[in-house]
Amino acid sequence: QKEVEQNSGPLSVPEGAIASLNCTYSDRVSQSFFWYRQYSGKSPELIMSIYSNGDKEDGRFTAQLNKASQYVSLLIRDSQPSDSATYLCAVEGGSSYKLIFGSGTRLLVRP
């Protein structure tokens, strides 16, 4: 079992729709969770962090965390073509400071 799992996609949504990206993780002791965005040919950039169960909103982005289910998600409201990118879920490696990345979900927002 991979430590951090994501559906590779592509997830295709029309402009203006809500994009929902999901991630599961295997280490129950993990406490810190992150979403990074990576445009093609570029390096990842942090867009959201979440540490407590529930929702965290930042502009059009909402991160959701459920530690009991070992599940993290990212919602993007009013999706724009500029949101088209690969979204990487990252999880603190439990007993260490290692940050483990999922393989990413490619999002395509159709104009």
Added chain:
Amino acid sequence: GAGVSQSPSNKVTEKGKDVELRCDPISGHTALYWYRQSLGQGLEFLIYFQGNSAPDKSGLPSDRFSAERTGGSVSTLTIQRTQQEDSAVYLCASSPQWTGELFFGEGSRLTVL
């Protein structure tokens, strides 16, 4: 500049040669990470430094890979006797202490012929 700087940006080498990749983190950032990203793949953790020490070297793929960090700043990733499967983009990232909020450099693209 104010960001993470990596060099070289591109390196083409022949199988069996040694290569060194350099990372200059954001000033004051004590945590430094190396990751590897093969074409179309996710980020593979290689090594993490806190200051000059590397508490976690578990991701280094083989003993051909080594890394060091001096003065709590610049880090060098060395790959000895390169193989074709080493071809990838090597990404360096830094963070103020450990927060998980990483700032990535532009990467060093390594091609082993």
